[in-house]
Each structure stands twice: as structure tokens, then as C-alpha cells.
Amino acid sequence: MSVIDNLYWYKFRVDRCIDGDTIVGKLDKGRKNFDEDIQIRLNSINCPEISKAKTPEEKAAGEEAKAFVESLILGKEVVVHTYKEKDDDSFARMLADVYILGDGVTEDIFLNKLLVDKGYAVPYRVRKEDNRWALAQ
Template sequence: MSHGTMSFVAGLLVALSSGPAFPQASAIPDECDLYTYRATVTRVIDGDTVVADIDLGFHVWKHGERLRLYGIDTPEIRGETRQEGLRAAEALRELVEGKDVLLCTVKDCADGFGRYLARIFVIDDKPFSVNAWLILNGYAVPYVPKGRCKAETPVGELEGFND
């Protein structure tokens, strides 16, 4: 990890240590180290899917990448759960659309629709895990995918939340 990245992560961890209703310093899991990227969310598709432009480093960008928020599930925006799904999508839109975020992708894993699985961390005034925030605020439930992409859910990132 470069000195600049280490300084950024250290600053992020210090910033995470205060503020009610947001995850504390434990928000960024250790396994994110090698798979952490800066990105700009360009569009929210639904409560657990976004499109982002991802900075891969060395002036290399991946534009228009669809990402599935890892470890959560939100109501669908079609069918019986439409209203709840639209509320979840709007909450996610307010949190991340048009903003710079930090992504922690799940190594070599994509869902059945080809979307990479990612944890998203807002890095504005009060940095926090978006995945965990959606669970805490009732927009999502924890979800553990089956198969080779199985890993921890953001429930562990909820530690230190204040109601």
C-alpha cells in the first residue's frame, strides 16, 4: 500500500471514531487492503446496485461499472415491494450519487448478473459504511451469497453504531 493510501486510510479511521448513527473505526475490514479503490458513483439503479467510475490507479479508470452492494439485500423496485424498494433506492441515492466513495470489492467475485460485489464507504464529512447504514436504518437486511463469493456480511461493520 502506498504512503498516500496509508495516510488516507489512517485519516479515514480517525474520522470514523466519532459521530452518532455511523459506524466507528472498525468500518473498513482488514481484507479490503488490496481491493480498495476510490470511485465516483454516477448512478443508483436500486437500493443495492450502483454504477460507478472506479480509479484503478496510475491514471487508469474503469467507467460505468455496475456494482452490487455486498452483504445486503433491499426490496425490489418492481412488484409488491415497489414502494419499499423505491425508498431504499432514494436513501442510497442521497448518500452516494455524484459523490466520491471508497470501494472495497470482494476479490474475483461477481453476482449472477455480472456485477462486482462491493462494500461502499462514504468519505465525506462523516465517513461510514453505506452497506451497514442501509441495514441500520431499515432499508436493507443482511444477505450472505451462496457459493465461492461467500464472506462476512456488513453486520460486523455495525459494531459501534449509536441508535
């Protein structure tokens, strides 16, 4: 693994969940001072909409996904992995894989994949060229 593979890993304190695949919080750029408000879109997945839901069922599913994410990470520190400095989506949200770190007894959890495995999200390509990881593996 080259040094470049380890770039763009950050600690992130989750202050709020907008929905199941978008979180807001503070990014730690290595000085243990969470000083920058950032909106993060979980990479390569899509949860049901809440505010723009087309049906009551979609809104309910979106609220359920949001509640699940909040139960895991709201008010906590996670680790986010971005792939390049300008890796934002069309809404200026940082695209990232999100990891809940284990405590030495439990394993780390890859939140993006967990949401798909639990049925709260589906695999989704944010951009055509996005082939970073395969959820089916």
C-alpha cells in the same frame, strides 16, 4: 495486517443508482481517471426490489431505499472494497462493501451496514460461503 489485506480498494464515482443495493459508475484503478463503467452490488445486503417487485408496498420500499442511497452518494466519490478479482455475482455485478469517506470531522460511513441499521435492507448472503462480516456485530 498483511499487504494482501489492502488489495482491491478503489475510488468509485457514483453516476446512477439502479436500486438501493446496486449502483453504477466509474472505477478508478489508481490513476485518477475514472475510465471504466462498473455495476456494483452492495455485498451481503438485500434491498426491496423495484422493477421486479411482487407488491406495490415492496416497490414503494425499494424506491425509498434507492432515494436514500441517492441522497448520500449520487454524483459523489466513494470507496469500494472488493475481495478478489473475480468477485462478481450471477448478474456480472462486482460485489463490494461501499464506504462514504468522512471529511475529517465526521467519521467514515459503511453504507452496507447503514442501510440495514436504517431498515432499508436486510442482511443477505449472496453466496453460501459468504461470511466476510457480520451485520449484527
